[in-house]
Amino acid sequence: MTKRERNWLLLLPGGAWFLIMLVLPLTVVFIFSFGERGDAGGYVPAFTLEQYANLPARLTAFENTMILAPIGTLISMLIAYPLAYQLAVNTSRKWKTVLLVLVIVPFWTSILIRSYAWIYILGGQGIPNLLEMLGIEGVRLIYTPFAVLIGIIYGYLPLMVFPIYVSLDRLDKRLLEASSDLGAKPFATFMQVTLPLSVPGIATGCMLVFILLMGEFLIPALLGGGKVFFVGNALVDLFLQSRNWAYGSAVAVTLIVIMLVTVTVYMRLISRLNTQRDDVSIM
Amino acid sequence: MRVYAICVYLFLYMPIAIIALFSFNAGRHASQLQGFSVQWYGRALKNPFVMDALQTSLMVALVSALLASVLGTLTAIGLQGMRGPVRVIFDGIIYIAIMIPGIVIGIATLIALVTVFDQINPWLAALWPEASEAPSLSMGMGSLIAAHTMFTMALVVVIVRARLSSLERDLAEASADLYATPFGTFWQITLPLIAPAILAGFLLSFTFSFDDFIIAFFVAGSETTLPIYIFSSIRRGVTPEINAIGTMVMLASLILLIIAQLILRREHKA
Numbered sequence: 001m002t003k004r005e006r007n008w009l010l011l012l013p014g015g016a017w018f019l020i021m022l023v024l025p026l027t028v029v030f031i032f033s034f035g036e037r038g039d040a041g042g043y044v045p046a047f048t049l050e051q052y053a054n055l056p057a058r059l060t061a062f063e064n065t066m067i068l069a070p071i072g073t074l075i076s077m078l079i080a081y082p083l084a085y086q087l088a089v090n091t092s093r094k095w096k097t098v099l100l101v102l103v104i105v106p107f108w109t110s111i112l113i114r115s116y117a118w119i120y121i122l123g124g125q126g127i128p129n130l131l132e133m134l135g136i137e138g139v140r141l142i143y144t145p146f147a148v149l150i151g152i153i154y155g156y157l158p159l160m161v162f163p164i165y166v167s168l169d170r171l172d173k174r175l176l177e178a179s180s181d182l183g184a185k186p187f188a189t190f191m192q193v194t195l196p197l198s199v200p201g202i203a204t205g206c207m208l209v210f211i212l213l214m215g216e217f218l219i220p221a222l223l224g225g226g227k228v229f230f231v232g233n234a235l236v237d238l239f240l241q242s243r244n245w246a247y248g249s250a251v252a253v254t255l256i257v258i259m260l261v262t263v264t265v266y267m268r269l270i271s272r273l274n275t276q277r278d279d280v281s282i283m
Numbered sequence: 284m285r286v287y288a289i290c291v292y293l294f295l296y297m298p299i300a301i302i303a304l305f306s307f308n309a310g311r312h313a314s315q316l317q318g319f320s321v322q323w324y325g326r327a328l329k330n331p332f333v334m335d336a337l338q339t340s341l342m343v344a345l346v347s348a349l350l351a352s353v354l355g356t357l358t359a360i361g362l363q364g365m366r367g368p369v370r371v372i373f374d375g376i377i378y379i380a381i382m383i384p385g386i387v388i389g390i391a392t393l394i395a396l397v398t399v400f401d402q403i404n405p406w407l408a409a410l411w412p413e414a415s416e417a418p419s420l421s422m423g424m425g426s427l428i429a430a431h432t433m434f435t436m437a438l439v440v441v442i443v444r445a446r447l448s449s450l451e452r453d454l455a456e457a458s459a460d461l462y463a464t465p466f467g468t469f470w471q472i473t474l475p476l477i478a479p480a481i482l483a484g485f486l487l488s489f490t491f492s493f494d495d496f497i498i499a500f501f502v503a504g505s506e507t508t509l510p511i512y513i514f515s516s517i518r519r520g521v522t523p524e525i526n527a528i529g530t531m532v533m534l535a536s537l538i539l540l541i542i543a544q545l546i547l548r549r550e551h552k553a
Contacts, residue, residue: 003364006465010361011373014354014436018376021433025391026383028398043394079291086288099288101544106295108487109536110494112510113529116517117298120305125315157295215384217497222517232386232497239390239501249394252387259382 033249041243051250058251061234064220066258068145068230069213072152073160073206079153080160080205085194087161088168089176100165107158115151115222122147122223143225151219156212160205167201168194203270207263214259231255299533306526323527333528336512340493343424343508347431348488354432355439356481360473362440363447380437389501392430396422396502422504430502431495435488439481446480447473479546486543490536 036046055062087099106114120126122141131139141147171194179189217232224233231251238248306324310317327333362373380388400420411417450473458468496510503511509532516525 003465007361007364010357011365011369014358014361014440015373017354017429017433017436018380021392021429022376022380022388024399025388025395026379028395029387029391032394043398082284083288083291086284090284097548102292103295105537105540106299108490108494108540109299109533110496110510110529112494112496112513113302113533114298116513116521116529117302119517119521120301121298154294154298157291211382212384215386217386218514232384235386235390236500239393245394248390252390256383256387259384 029249029252032246033253035246035249037244037246041245043245043249046246051247052254054247055250055254058231058234061229061231061251062254062258064145064228065214065216065230065232068148068152068228069210069216072149072156072213073210075149076153076157076160076209077164077202077206080157080164081198081202084161084164084168084201088165088171089173089194100162103158103161105158107156111155112218112222115155115219118147118151118154118223122150142223143227145224145228147223148220148228151223152213152216155219156209159208159212163204163208164198164201167198167204171197199270199273203266207266210266211259211263214255214262302526302533303530306523306530308523308526311523323523324531327524327527327531330524332507332512333509333524336507336509339424339506340509343427343431343499344489344492347428347435347492348485350428350432351435351439351488352481352485355436355484356443356477358436359440359443359447360469362444377437377440380434381441385434385495385497386501388430388434389498392426392498393422393501396426422502424503424506426502426504427499427506427508430498431488431492434498435484435491438487438491439484442484442487443477443480446477450476479549483543483547486539486546490539490543494532494536 032043033051034047034049036044036048036050038044083103087096087103091099119142122128124142127141128139131137175193175197176189179193180186184192215232216230217236220228220230220233221236224230235248235251235255238244238251305316307319307321308316309320309322358373362370365373400422404419407419408414408417454472454476458472459465463471494510495508496514499508499511500514509528513525513528513532516522
């Protein structure tokens with residue numbers, strides 16, 4: 001057996017698995033998106049663009065996703081940056097790892113359980129109850145866009161901190177000293193040295209969070225209470241409730257296309273903004 | 284700045300703490316604390332639905348993590364020696380597997396498998412001697428394990444490849460020069476060196492599978508995993524029992540994660 005044959009043999013089981021469980025399903029969704037709905041639900045083969053023409057019927061879901069996902073990403077970034085900075089620049093080596101692990105750990109535990117905790121905090125007995133004691137009445141938090149926003153920031157903050165931390169940690173601290181020796185004030189040093197050098201980390205973090213947010217289902221389902229829903233919630237509804245596979249497939253394909261286009265445009269913009277490349281990886 | 288950091292940590296851990304706190308609630312109301320009790324833990328552990336769901340979750344997580352570790356490692360080693368289009372295609376597939384939202388993977392797997400099963404089942408019935416005893420394929424534990432293996436295998440490939448590419452190529456060559464067979468080289472040199480990465484990949488895969496709700500929601504058929512049980516219970520209203528289950532689940536994930544971290548850390552030092 002030659003080395004090449006051996007490599008093929010090694011790739012065979014994994015490759016077959018990806019083919020059946022990833023490539024085939026995605027192809028099926030693509031094909032179904034041009035089909036029609038059967039009388040009792042499901043799918044009837046056809047070639048029509050009707051499903052795509054019907055997309056505006058679910059416009060609200062796309063609107064919510066495309067408004068709340070970028071806002072959530074931006075706020076996460078604004079919250080994560082100072083923390084990442086504190087960890088990378090102002091923390092002793094001994095504490096760094098511990099504190100960093102503490103940030104990442106929640107991300108790897110059940111998002112379902114972490115999200116439903118907010119039902120307590122934002123629900124009637126939580127913050128609104130506290131506000132009532134202070135004399136502010138009639139505040140409704142749960143099942144509002146605000147609740148969904150809190151949920152997504154909370155859920156994805158760890159993923160944002162990590163890449164920014166890595167880019168700040170790699171930054172040569174002598175550059176900061178040089179900048180201050182040359183008479184730059186701390187704020188000027190930050191704006192002219194630290195911030196530009198951490199752009200790759202910010203870019204990676206924003207992209208990771210944004211991609212995951214586009215496909216979010218759980219957080220709007222738990223904290224949006226059917227009033228604030230994402231494309232993911234529309235998909236669940238289409239496939240499990242109304243069993244409209246053809247239309248659901250068209251929605252899914254559209255979601256993937258929007259994701260791909262956004263990511264590509266975004267990558268272009270970032271690489272133009274910053275020709276300096278830095279590899280940042282997660283865990 | 285320090286105060287700010289503390290606030291962010293409070294934000295990250297307060298909800299978890301609240302769930303843990305309310306799980307010790309003596310009263311039956313989910314939102315009013317009425318003394319300390321561990322009764323809900325006892326009830327959760329005696330609830331047959333919870334125990335069934337736990338068993339399913341553990342089974343699925345164990346089998347899919349094992350499959351993902353073995354197949355992912357084989358794929359990573361195979362890719363190491365590959366150049367050209369095959370490698371590009373695999374890189375693309377792994378990228379897609381990780382990037383495509385879980386919800387799309389769940390839906391796509393559901394409709395693809397249901398469609399394929401609908402085609403295969405009549406054939407099985409026709410080919411089987413006793414048509415009424417013919418096996419019929421349906422969504423269930425098998426499809427769930429297959430779907431989780433697909434996604435976690437992509438994770439294992441990424442982790443093991445990172446380790447493989449940092450290995451000294453010289454070691455394997457030296458071993459070959461000393462007349463070790465390729466299999467001997469793999470068994471005695473490569474495998475021990477990548478073992479920590481495989482183990483870390485296994486633990487992450489297990490955690491992912493155990494915590495996954497969205498893929499399971501679509502492909503589990505009539506099976507109920509623990510996250511599916513928790514989700515449908517929350518829909519009916521949060522109870523102290525769910526808080527007790529949640530606390531235990533998070534504690535278990537936490538322990539697995541710390542082990543995975545320690546293994547990866549030791550690997551960095553080695």
